[in-house]
Amino acid sequence: MVRVTVWNEYRHERESEVVAEVYPDGIHAVLADVFEEAGHEVRTATLDEGPEHGLTEKVLAETDVLTWWGHAAHDEVRDEVVDRVHEHVLDGMGLIVLHSGHYSKIFTRLMGTTCSLKWREAAERERLWVVEPGHPIVEGIDEYIQLEETEMYGERFDIPQPDTLVFSSWFEGGEIFRSGCCYRRGAGNVFYFRPGHETYPVYYDEDVQRVLCNAVEWAAPTDGPTPAFGNADPIEGIDTSDDRTVH
Template identity: 75%
Template sequence: MTTHVTVWNEFRHERENDTVAELYPDGIHAAIADALEDDFSVETATLDEPDHGLTEAVLERTDVLTWWGHAAHDEVEDEIVDRVHDRVLEGMGLLVMHSGHYSKIFKRLMGTTCSLKWREAAETERLWVVEPSHPIADGIDEYIEVPEAEMYGERFDIPQPDTLVFNSWFEGGEVFRSGCCYTRGSGRIFYFRPGHETYPVYHQPEIRRVLHNAVDWLDGSTESSTTFGNADPIEQIDTSDERSVH
């Protein structure tokens, strides 16, 4: 069965900043979708659509949701955050990119501030592969060099990742956990750091390969078959006790 991916983006910088518009004339979401559409069924959704493009029907058919946000995290309605959160727990994969670390949904799933250090100076970044056996690192050399990047530095206030796939070094000397895997409920989450809007990061072949690999891995999530609530006994017992307050 074909994996269905919904690529979500604020789609604000591309309409308000000439530099971003030149790099991503159809939106960052279009560049990400282009990296995926050869092998997956892809649709896009943006902030200013009704329900931010994330209706119940859209999320129900989504196997993996990718998330890019920066300037308008607070404009995402809590009802939609609840909706996405529930789908992740049910088994939908979630790929959070770059400044999406401050999104409501990522902070909700992490349970922390997700704060970090940052600097915008078009400096070199090297993403070192620290877990080469992980499927997300498939086809990637020892490191990916990004010629121009916004620096993110530790301390990154997130829970310890289940698996750390990439660790970044920046020209200015900082390091950062840039490829973090988590499981929440039945859903998988991958945080991937690169993607500042004024640099052509999503046109870089190695970055696009990681996005493709990440969607493949995230689709390994499974719809929950766990049963919760009141349960019949497995063995024969006396159920005549009537002191329950339920």
């Protein structure tokens, strides 16, 4: 069981009838149901949930994996909260960034780039090709996932080279895109997954749900030795009388 916190901006669903028809209780509610059905312990948090956007120190301390969906209000996320999330990722919390979360403060901070891309809303077909079939995130997935109506994201995607690229998308209009990107930042695993525009029912797709559940398990921290930093005593017996330090 993984402790998952599903964070959602939760603005479009309350302000647009079109989006509310697709996600009447919010994108976070759909994702929470998916993770709960997979047997995980799930909580949700949203942008307007208090001054800390529902991401208090207590919440993050009790989170193994944080999923992040944002779009219209990236700038409203307080820098202090971004700092807190960033610290927890470096300390080992997993982070799954979804769709337009590529422009979120936390993702651009972790990537160190603009994370800009091409885009088009034309309800076009997308095929997400599995390019790393042995990766745990694609367990149970066929050679590709086909989505009939999506928003196009196209290259160039201004991100660092992924540690592992697990999906590469083709769109009906001809573009391609790196749609499933894995990174290691500090002790934390980070996965960017492209599908999920708010006006299309992408998160109801069973293959997309399977990828997200796989990603939660992949991103979750594992028990291992805690690294030690700074000045260190010798493990073996050596002469430590040299005092030429300038520190």
